[in-house]
Amino acid sequence: MPCSSCHVQSFGPGLTSVGRNFKLNGYTATGANYNEGKVPPVPISGMIRASYTHTQHGQPGGASERFGSNDNGTIDEAAIFLAGRLHSKVGAFIEGTYNGIEDIGELDNSEIRFADNVTLMGKNLVYGLTVNNNPTVTDLWNTTPTWGFPWASSDLAPTQAAGALIEALGGQVVGATAYMMLNDLLYVEAGGYTMLPRNIQTGIGVFDDEQSRINGGAPYWRVALQKDWQGHYFAVGSFGMQANVYPQRTLGAGTDKIYDYGFDMTYQYLANLTHIYEFNVAYIREQRDMNASVALGLADRKNSNLDTLRVRAGYTYQQTYGLNLFYGQTTGTADSVIYSFGDPISGSRTGNPNSQAFTAEISYTPFGKSTSAIATLANLRLAAQYVHHFKFNGGIHNYDGFGRNAVNNDTLYLNAWLAF
Structure with a gap:
């Protein structure tokens, strides 16, 4: 099938109803080519993404290890996927990635699903189980952290210091959830996650010694x-998780209690594929009881919160030309230890997590599309993205205490993304 069957803009995580149902039913759907033996029995695919990053002001010391202060070109990532049907009721989406920024191999977003369906009181009920390595990787909508916009962004540009726990656990955890979809209307999913052992995290290239460790x-x-x-497609929902964590993996002072809960909304207009319109909103609130962090000197407030808002509007013409406008905002309780002063670019002079940015992408x-001669073999997405920062790490001017302004982190990001 051509990419446009499952992907709204013919590319990327934004899914059509066909794409959502393919994922919901465990990646097990097949077509005539499969039954005729024309499709390889192992569903292997790949991708590579290359980019150029320019920030308004360079980053002294380099944008990252092995890179200069500005105007950096790189291969962001190259990946191999095992993605599709493994058995009549079992499928997988497993991604092995070469991270070109850090020059390491990683086990990226991955899940294995079992799915089936029954008729319940005259209504179709799809149910399933999934084992995966990232909260929200199982989601059918492009609003939650794993698949939310921007789908590609620069890892060589400064990023804000604050973020919710649910957004930072990818690859470091393993979890299992059960889910159901009743009458193509109501979706419910529940399960849990636990931390992978340190040696496994190191082996798959995702270990971070400053990341909090989940207890249990x-x-x-x-x-x-x-x-x-x-x-006219509408979806509204809610999601969340709760975790007791050892701050920065440090034992001996108990745990912090983290509560993340979010709300999201999706609208898609797909009646006329010449003109496709989309609108997404996602909000995450994180409440923190930082008892252990305060005892260890890693926070100066026991109780705090962090609020994240993301709004995206998208337009696609002829499933070929896309425009995305995106607004992101983070606000929360000031904490001079968590958001500390002392580091140029990444620090906060005020100890405040507040950041605001607007992104425009073509x-x-x-x-x-189905009219392309190579629609089922390869796909390419070329994009230009500009990020403007209204506020960064709690300030507009001299936010880091070393003279850097928020707009100095404004970023032009050009990327080419090839899938095959």
């Missing part, structure tokens, strides 16, 4: 309602 298990949940009215996807 962390419950996760997701609910959503969806409805399609003659090409893209061109020439090969992803």
